[in-house]
Amino acid sequence: MTSPLFLEDAYRRTAPARVTEIGAQGGIVLDQSLFYATSGGQPGDTGRLIWDGGETAIATTVKDENGAIVLVPAEGETLPGVGAEVTQDIDWERRLGHMRVHTALHLLSVVIPLSVTGGSISESKGRLDFDMETPPEDKEALSEALNRLVADDLPVTESWITEEELDANPGLVKTMSVQPPRGAGRIRLIRIGDAERQVDLQPCGGTHVARTGEIGRLRIGKIEKKGAQNRRVYLHLED
Known part of the structure; x- marks a missing residue:
């Protein structure tokens, strides 16, 4: 299986890799990937692969039916051969936008402490659906609460627990629509805050900023009704 470099260092922009497989539809599988694959509402990374004598633009990144990370080249691009040594170069500004928005949505689930039924992320905005x-x-009060958490510049860190530990603490899972991936025996947790002041702790496989201060100013956008018990809340980066 591909080693997920994006989990080791979400800020890394380039890395070497070796092509291990080219799929029937042209998807490229590497031995290690900086490219995040679409999941949990976060889009797959874009960028390019460079090798001796060529390069290819990567239009998106997905997971196949077996869970492998697959880089999808743009239409008409030249493909490297199996075994080729390549350099990965992700679209950093796009990734950073996803990281800022993803962490901001975790904060949104703090200021609106209700069960989450769905969500999505883009470079400059995101949304969560709540069982509401x-x-x-008062949207302005929510925005102010969010921006206080941003201004506090809280650390964002990861830790790991076993699947059994998660089963013993079901309250960690805020999302009703997406459950943490299982099968590897352990679950990744994202913590906002520290031992003195922890504001959030939940399972997540996405990429995040290292401190809430990197998110920048936030604004609550429109709130839409999506069914009798469901409200969609939009969140925007303002800078």
Whole structure:
């Protein structure tokens, strides 16, 4: 299986790799990947692969039916051969936007402490769907609460627990629609805050900024009704 370099260092922009497989549809599998594959509402990374004598633009990154990370080249691009040594170069500004928004959505689940039923992420905005019968009365107050957490510049760190430990602590899972991936025997947790002041702890396989101060100023956008018990809350980066 491909080693997920994006979990080791979300800030790394380039890395070497070796092509281990070219799929029937032209998808490229590497021995180690900086490219994050679409999952959990976060889009797959884009960028390019460079090798001696060529390069190819990567349009997106996905997981196949076996869970392998597959880089999808743009249409008409030249492909490297199996065994080729390549350099990975991700679209950093796009990735950083995803990291800022993803961490901001974790904060949104703090200021709106309700079960999450869905979500999505883009470079400059995101949204969460909540099990919420009535909408919040004061969007400005929510925005202010979010920006206080950003201004506090809290650390964002990871740790790992076993699947059995997660089963013993079901309250860690905020999302009703997406459950943490299982089968590897352990679950990755993202913590915002520290031992003195922990504001959030939940399973997550996505990429995040190292401190909340890197998110920048936030604004709550529109809130839409999506069913009798569901509200969609949009969140925007303002800088």
